[in-house]
Amino acid sequence: MQVRTLCVLGKTDALDAQSKMLTYSTHDVVLVGSTSDMNEVGPLIRSARPDLVLYDPAIDEGEMLVRWRTEMGLMPVLVCWSREPTYAVLAFEAGAVHYLMDRCSTEDLYSALDRCARRIARYSYAMQLREPIPEAPYQANVIALPVTSGIEIRPREQIVHLHGEGNYTRVIFERDPALLLSRTIGEYEVILQRSGFLRVHRSNLVNLLHVRKVVRGKTARILMSNGDEIDVSERYRDVLFEALNVVRRR
Template sequence: MIKILIVDDEQSAGRILKVLLEKHIPGDKQIEISNKPTEALSLLETFKPSLVMLDIEMPGMNGFDFMNQASEWDFDVIFTTAYDKYAIKAIRFSALDYLLKPIDIVDLKNAVNRHIVKMQTATASSQQPLVDNLIYNLRQKSQEHFKLALSTNEGVFLYNPQDIVLLEASSNYTKFFFANQKTLIVSKTLKEYEDILLDHQFLRVHKSYLVNKGHVIKVDREGVLELNNKMHIPVSRRRKAEILQWFNQI
């Protein structure tokens, strides 16, 4: 049994989301809708949802304020929002799920299924560190100060993007290399992180590598990058000219 709480100040939006969940998400589920964030805070304790689908833009108390005031953190959250580039960037940096309105059915299924898998495999853990990081990121005046949350089997780790030297693809996993020589493996694809780090001086130099420009010290004529951690990274043929041009301009 999945217990889902929908929090959205627009009654029609809440009803539509409930219909979509009932129609497209199989299995037993119990769904409650609240159009008032203050009421929804009480429902966290009485209804005890395992998943909260939370609208961001609400008068009086927005979705982030709601999460900040929640007394319990034993649930997953999926944010729902109209396009808000800065908020979405902060959410993605914090390893949290979101859905854009109008909600796409495939995206909805994928997001809810991720929650179901976590519950079934007993990997569910408190999202408080992720939400705390989201709140921290939203308080920053510029996204260059965002911290990237990396959720692993060992726990949640927070890093400044400039401390990341290199990301390496490994099937559906990504291996992170850091300036302090530490490494982490995260169960997300390199493509996902390429999208997240696009505005943070990262270059996709090869299908298997995403490199932080700030840690490149040399590009040889063969198109091999030397990084300041002594690693040597090949550049794909189609990216070689672009990378050489970039390096010659700095």
């Protein structure tokens, strides 16, 4: 999943954060802007539309935290990064999902990014459920699949899952034979994530409409409507369970 990130940090902290994010591979972190000028933050959020804002409240003595819930709401996700612990309570009251201390470890930043990705995925999925697909004079609920002879147009609900095979992706249908396409699974994740498809493994993207059962075990698996069983990587498990509204055991 792509995580569009805006850094509102001092120069040294911004460079440190960006250096650490370069080695993060669970999700695709894209830097859409960086500033330490609070007058630029609002315009940058409106123009760049980040999913995540990394912010040091010491820059403006926490003023943005006071306004955050009213002006921003749930999105973008807020993570604070500061050497000053005094803003922690104010940060969590503003809805920040993490408070990283200055010079935090790479593992701490990765943990914060994982939590942010889960929050972003949950919010995106909730918005899809709330927003009805507008009616159109054509079949809008379709997916275009480029093949050597042209472009295959298939209804979204006919696709059960996609399996990455290096630089190729195999598309598995409910009834028809599979198609092998010359694009990576990552490219299809970007295209299909707003159409009810979710990445559950480095090599697998599933249509949530076709998930029939979650099989618990050392490695979680899901049973698809066509009988295929697909492993779920630990890094994607929480996002999947949230998307399926799975009630966790206490």
